[in-house]
Amino acid sequence: MYYQPEIETMPREQLRELQLERMKWSVRHAYDNIAFVKKICNEAGVGPDDLTSLEDIVKFPFMVKQDMRDAYPFGLFAVPMHDVKRIHASSGTTGQATTTGHTTNDLTYWGDCFARGIYMVGGSQDSTIQVSYGYGLFTGGLGAHAGGEAVGCAVIPTSSGNTKRQVQIMKDFGTDILACTPSYALYIADTAIELGYDPAKEFKISGVILGAEPASENMRQEIRDKLGVQYCDVYGLSEVMGPGVAMECEVANGLHFAEDHFYPEIVNPDTLEPVPDGEYGELVITTLTREACPLVRYRTRDVTRIISEPCPCGRTHRKIDRIVGRTDDMMIIRGVNVFPSQIEQVITAFPEIATHYQIVLTREAQLDKIALNVETEPDFPIDEVRKIEDLKRRLGAELKSNLQVQVEINLVEPKTIERSEGKAKRILDLR
Amino acid sequence: MIDQLSVFLPNKKGTLSTVAGALSDAGINMHVLVIADTAEYGIVRIVCDTPHAAARALSDAGLRATTTPVYAVRVPNTPGGLTQLLAYCEEKGLNIEYGYCFLLGEEGAIDVLKIDASAEDVLEAGGFEMVEPEEIYRVDEA
Ligand SMILES: [Zn+2]
Numbered sequence: 001m002y003y004q005p006e007i008e009t010m011p012r013e014q015l016r017e018l019q020l021e022r023m024k025w026s027v028r029h030a031y032d033n034i035a036f037v038k039k040i041c042n043e044a045g046v047g048p049d050d051l052t053s054l055e056d057i058v059k060f061p062f063m064v065k066q067d068m069r070d071a072y073p074f075g076l077f078a079v080p081m082h083d084v085k086r087i088h089a090s091s092g093t094t095g096q097a098t099t100t101g102h103t104t105n106d107l108t109y110w111g112d113c114f115a116r117g118i119y120m121v122g123g124s125q126d127s128t129i130q131v132s133y134g135y136g137l138f139t140g141g142l143g144a145h146a147g148g149e150a151v152g153c154a155v156i157p158t159s160s161g162n163t164k165r166q167v168q169i170m171k172d173f174g175t176d177i178l179a180c181t182p183s184y185a186l187y188i189a190d191t192a193i194e195l196g197y198d199p200a201k202e203f204k205i206s207g208v209i210l211g212a213e214p215a216s217e218n219m220r221q222e223i224r225d226k227l228g229v230q231y232c233d234v235y236g237l238s239e240v241m242g243p244g245v246a247m248e249c250e251v252a253n254g255l256h257f258a259e260d261h262f263y264p265e266i267v268n269p270d271t272l273e274p275v276p277d278g279e280y281g282e283l284v285i286t287t288l289t290r291e292a293c294p295l296v297r298y299r300t301r302d303v304t305r306i307i308s309e310p311c312p313c314g315r316t317h318r319k320i321d322r323i324v325g326r327t328d329d330m331m332i333i334r335g336v337n338v339f340p341s342q343i344e345q346v347i348t349a350f351p352e353i354a355t356h357y358q359i360v361l362t363r364e365a366q367l368d369k370i371a372l373n374v375e376t377e378p379d380f381p382i383d384e385v386r387k388i389e390d391l392k393r394r395l396g397a398e399l400k401s402n403l404q405v406q407v408e409i410n411l412v413e414p415k416t417i418e419r420s421e422g423k424a425k426r427i428l429d430l431r
Numbered sequence: 432m433i434d435q436l437s438v439f440l441p442n443k444k445g446t447l448s449t450v451a452g453a454l455s456d457a458g459i460n461m462h463v464l465v466i467a468d469t470a471e472y473g474i475v476r477i478v479c480d481t482p483h484a485a486a487r488a489l490s491d492a493g494l495r496a497t498t499t500p501v502y503a504v505r506v507p508n509t510p511g512g513l514t515q516l517l518a519y520c521e522e523k524g525l526n527i528e529y530g531y532c533f534l535l536g537e538e539g540a541i542d543v544l545k546i547d548a549s550a551e552d553v554l555e556a557g558g559f560e561m562v563e564p565e566e567i568y569r570v571d572e573a
Contacts, residue, residue: 090517383437383474383499383545384528385467394500411472412441413495 003119003151004112007260008315008369015316019263020054020289027060028052030294033078036071037063037296056264057286058274062297068098068239077101079292088238089137100238101292102141106147109289113244113258114147114209114234120249120313121232123177125152130168130173132180132188133212135159139242140212144179147209147244153177160184167192167199174204179234182215182223182271186355189226200228211243214323214341216350219355233322237300239293240285244353250338254307254319261289264320266306267295269327277308282327283320302328303339331361331427333368333405340426343372346398352380352391356417363431371408372399373417432500432551433564435543436477436485439495442470449492450475457488460566463533463543476531478543480569498573502544503562504554508534516542519557533548535567 002008010018028035028048041047044061051057068076077084084101102110118129129148133140141159148155156173158166160180166188169175178185185208191200199205205227211234220231235255236243244260246255257264266281267274277282283300303326305317325339340359347353354375362369381387392409399407440446449494454461461479479485482498489496506512513532528545535541540563551561564570
């Protein structure tokens, strides 16, 4: 079942025609109404008339997050305030906040994009969806909410926090679909189990739509098993729209990009040259229908690849792979580039190690040190030094060979690694 | 076999007193406590009353605690008693992960052995007497 069958399964040639038509409109709209876009295009010697095929987009200059910070609050808005119906803002934890405006059409399309994911996990107008993302300036809560309303679900706006109550509502209201961050979904599952329930068997829930932070395959499987659900990974970023830019279908091999609203490119983050389909690089997005805040070649900093093979689910929109890291999450340790996802991948291969971990970076005598705090699974024998030493040695060797960096391994007591209700704090940089 | 209470302690000050405190708060009587120390962490092995309740009390206190089945063998409290047992295990190819001994009342000593294999029949065939949990501590259900 598709939410919008004609669009989601549109033949590729027809889809590309639609994309080109919309891209021409979008680039002209941005150029005509945003002084900054006109300026960088003029500097690069390109304009809307140079766009005659989708591939021509590579002639245009990139936009980056700093451009949004510099334009704070409304410098990149392409419509008058009269037409702006909502404003979201990023947390600004790493600098000046960024703002994104939405018109009536922008909000409608956002709901449609997220709604496709609700159908992907088997949802319909008969479903009850519990939105445990935070509501507010953060786009998670209201984005999932809009998706639920677009489908016509019964939407439960629990927002995040008060986890015991989340479990109670999930059970009493017969929640079918849960939308939140992966770490919070796991926390809700663990809380339900601690309260004596077996949510996989006793709760009605059958699907989860999770995003806004990375999750290893191990963690996904743990969520699937503990809640008894189909897992839909949702990708989105507040600068571009919010959750719903890409969503994972039941085939569970990549996320269908909403290609009728967004045009994806993958570029090498160092050279900024496009890479062939299938190769990893930085995701760059050009919006095709956004009215309030259109973006031309926005560098997301997210590292992924395009999966262009046709999907057995029948949807024709190309897929992106799970995000493997962020170009700016990259840790530089003694001159070596390390992504948290690389560490996560290694941990996933050790069933003795629990999925929660924390990376601690320190500097001793001018040298970077990286330590990994992990917990062992409850059935790991903690009474034998030899087994513990053996585990630490094997994990250390595996990390060394994958990262080219020595990692100190600390086995810590259960639940000492913070399970956050929002984004998991996995890196502690004390340098 | 008896159930030993095993506790993993990342090396932080005060954790051993947390163990002792939590057990005493739960009214649990300890018979023997052995610490294995490395530079980074410690492992505490305890024989106590109601070991399963003890493990739960420690887990509730945020510690990594579990029960581990180990062999308890009675040896004469005389010189050479332990040597005989170890020599026998070696001869039979039983791999001992760790061991410790303690006195039980006046009559003799008990050797506790962690062996990663089923060794009860082999030990008994060698004339060694296994000690029942009830003789040492108050037993409880898992
Ligand atoms: Zn698909």
